[in-house]
Amino acid sequence: MPVKSEHIPRATIKRLAVYVQVLENLIREGTDVISSELLAKACAVNPSQIRKDLAYFGEFGVRGLGYYVKELNTSIKSALGVDRVWRCALVGVGNLGKALLNHHEFKLRGFHIVGAFDCDPFKIGEEVSGLEVVCTRRLKEKVAELGIEVGIITTPPERAQRATGHLVEAGIKGILTFAPTRIAVPDHVFVEYVDFFHHLYALAFNLTLIEDEQ
Amino acid sequence: MPVKSEHIPRATIKRLAVYVQVLENLIREGTDVISSELLAKACAVNPSQIRKDLAYFGEFGVRGLGYYVKELNTSIKSALGVDRVWRCALVGVGNLGKALLNHHEFKLRGFHIVGAFDCDPFKIGEEVSGLEVVCTRRLKEKVAELGIEVGIITTPPERAQRATGHLVEAGIKGILTFAPTRIAVPDHVFVEYVDFFHHLYALAFNLTLIEDEQ
DNA sequence: TGGGCTATGTTAAAAATTTCACATGATTAG
DNA sequence: CTAATCATGTGAAATTTTTAACATAGCCCA
The missing domain is CATH 1.10.10.10 (Winged helix-like DNA-binding domain superfamily/Winged helix DNA-binding domain)
Incomplete structure (x- = not known):
C-alpha cells in the first residue's frame, strides 16, 4: 500500500x-x-x-x-503496515509485563511477543505465558535470532532508560513504553508512550472543571 | 487554581x-x-x-x-486537579485488571482504586491486592458507599459497553477504559481511551515508512 | 545602588489541521 | 436506457495550534 x-x-x-x-x-x-x-x-x-x-x-x-x-x-x-506479523520483545517482567504477556489481544492483532527479558536474577529462567524470561544482557543476541523489530518496555520508570539502551543497542527501531517517564533515543528510533496517567490527569482536569462551574 | x-x-x-x-x-x-x-x-x-x-x-x-x-x-x-485523591473503581478483574490493582503507581499519583468489580461468579469474593472482588451488580451501592468518582474498565471488549452502563448508572462521570473498543456514554460523562494498539499501529506505520524509503 | 543580562509572558505571524461545500461519478428505480 | 439520487473525493475556507519575535520585569554583579 x-x-x-x-x-x-x-x-x-x-x-x-x-x-x-x-x-x-x-x-x-x-x-x-x-x-x-x-x-x-x-x-x-x-x-x-x-x-x-x-x-x-x-x-x-x-x-x-x-x-x-x-x-x-x-x-x-x-x-498502516499492520497486515503482517511484528515480532516484539518485552523488557520488564513485573505485574504489568506479565499481564501483557498473557494478553491474547497482542497476538490477535499481529504483534507477537516472542521474547521476555528482565535483569532480576530471580525472574530469569521463570516461564511466563510459554516464554522463558531471559537476562536483558542477551537482548542483542535474541533480537537477531528471533527477528525482533519492536521493543515493549514495562520496567519501573527508573530502569526504563537502561532498557532503552539495550533495545537501541540491539538494533530495535520502534519502542512502546509503559514506564511513566520520558526516555532518550537516537533520531532513527520511534518511541510511543502509553501513559495511563496522562489520561487520568485529563479526566481529573475535566471533572474538576465541571465541578468548579457549578 | x-x-x-x-x-x-x-x-x-x-x-x-x-x-x-x-x-x-x-x-x-x-x-x-x-x-x-x-x-x-x-x-x-x-x-x-x-x-x-x-x-x-x-x-x-x-x-x-x-x-x-x-x-x-x-x-x-x-x-490539573491532581493535587488531591481520586477514588476509583476497577471493572474487570482479568490479567490486566489484576496487574493494575497491583500497580503501586496509581496510589502514588493520587488515584486510589478502592473497589474491584467483576461479573464472573468464580472471581467474586476473591481477594486481589487487599481488595475483595465484588459483583458488578453492586457497583452503584459501592460507588455511593466509597465515594468513587472515576471508573476504570479492564474487561474484554465485548463486555466494555455493559460495564460502562453500570458505571454511568452508578453516577460515575469519568471513565478510563483499556478495552480496545469504542464505548457510548451520555454527554456529561468523560471517557479516556488507553489503547496500546493505537500506539503499536503508529509504530508499525512509521517503521514501514522508513523501510519503504530504502 | 544602578546597569546589563536573561528568561519570562504576550502579541503577532506561520503552519497545520479540521470543516465546509460542491462537482463528480456510481447506483438504482422507473 | 435514462434520470434522479446519493455519497464520495477534493479544493477552498475556517479554525485551531504551533512557532517566532519582542517588550517587560526580575536577578546579579560591579
Whole structure:
C-alpha cells in the first residue's frame, strides 16, 4: 500500500486505528457497507475527516454507496503496515509485563511477543505465558535470532532508560513504553508512550472543571 | 487554581502531564530552577509551547531566572486537579485488571482504586491486592458507599459497553477504559481511551515508512 | 545602588489541521 | 436506457495550534 501523499498527520494515524477498531466491530455484526457519515458517528468524528484521512492513501469508497467494510478494513490495515506479523520483545517482567504477556489481544492483532527479558536474577529462567524470561544482557543476541523489530518496555520508570539502551543497542527501531517517564533515543528510533496517567490527569482536569462551574 | 482562559486545548493538558513527569524527575535529581528552554528539551517540545501552555493558568515563572521546579510542579498539578485523591473503581478483574490493582503507581499519583468489580461468579469474593472482588451488580451501592468518582474498565471488549452502563448508572462521570473498543456514554460523562494498539499501529506505520524509503 | 543580562509572558505571524461545500461519478428505480 | 439520487473525493475556507519575535520585569554583579 503506497502512501499517496507526503506527510501524514499523526492525528490521522491515530484515527485510522480507531476506524479499524470500529470496522472490525461492524464486520462481526455483519454490516457489508457503511457511509462516511455513519462511520463518523460511530467514531465520534466528522465525516469529512474520515474521507480526508483515507484520501492520504487512496480511494477506497464507491460514490453514491459508501465503503465496503471488509475491504476498507483491509486497506487501512495495509496502509498502516499492520497486515503482517511484528515480532516484539518485552523488557520488564513485573505485574504489568506479565499481564501483557498473557494478553491474547497482542497476538490477535499481529504483534507477537516472542521474547521476555528482565535483569532480576530471580525472574530469569521463570516461564511466563510459554516464554522463558531471559537476562536483558542477551537482548542483542535474541533480537537477531528471533527477528525482533519492536521493543515493549514495562520496567519501573527508573530502569526504563537502561532498557532503552539495550533495545537501541540491539538494533530495535520502534519502542512502546509503559514506564511513566520520558526516555532518550537516537533520531532513527520511534518511541510511543502509553501513559495511563496522562489520561487520568485529563479526566481529573475535566471533572474538576465541571465541578468548579457549578 | 482558577483557569485563566476559556478553552484549553486537549493537547495542552496532555503536555502538562508530561511536564509533571519531567519536573518530578528534576525534583528527585535536586534541580531547583529550570528555564523553559531546558524543560522543553527534556520534554521534546518547543520552549514557547511550554510558556503558552502555562499561560492558560497563570504566571509561574520568574523573568530572567526561570521556574522554581517544585513550585511549578505543584502549580501544574493543582491546575490539573491532581493535587488531591481520586477514588476509583476497577471493572474487570482479568490479567490486566489484576496487574493494575497491583500497580503501586496509581496510589502514588493520587488515584486510589478502592473497589474491584467483576461479573464472573468464580472471581467474586476473591481477594486481589487487599481488595475483595465484588459483583458488578453492586457497583452503584459501592460507588455511593466509597465515594468513587472515576471508573476504570479492564474487561474484554465485548463486555466494555455493559460495564460502562453500570458505571454511568452508578453516577460515575469519568471513565478510563483499556478495552480496545469504542464505548457510548451520555454527554456529561468523560471517557479516556488507553489503547496500546493505537500506539503499536503508529509504530508499525512509521517503521514501514522508513523501510519503504530504502 | 544602578546597569546589563536573561528568561519570562504576550502579541503577532506561520503552519497545520479540521470543516465546509460542491462537482463528480456510481447506483438504482422507473 | 435514462434520470434522479446519493455519497464520495477534493479544493477552498475556517479554525485551531504551533512557532517566532519582542517588550517587560526580575536577578546579579560591579
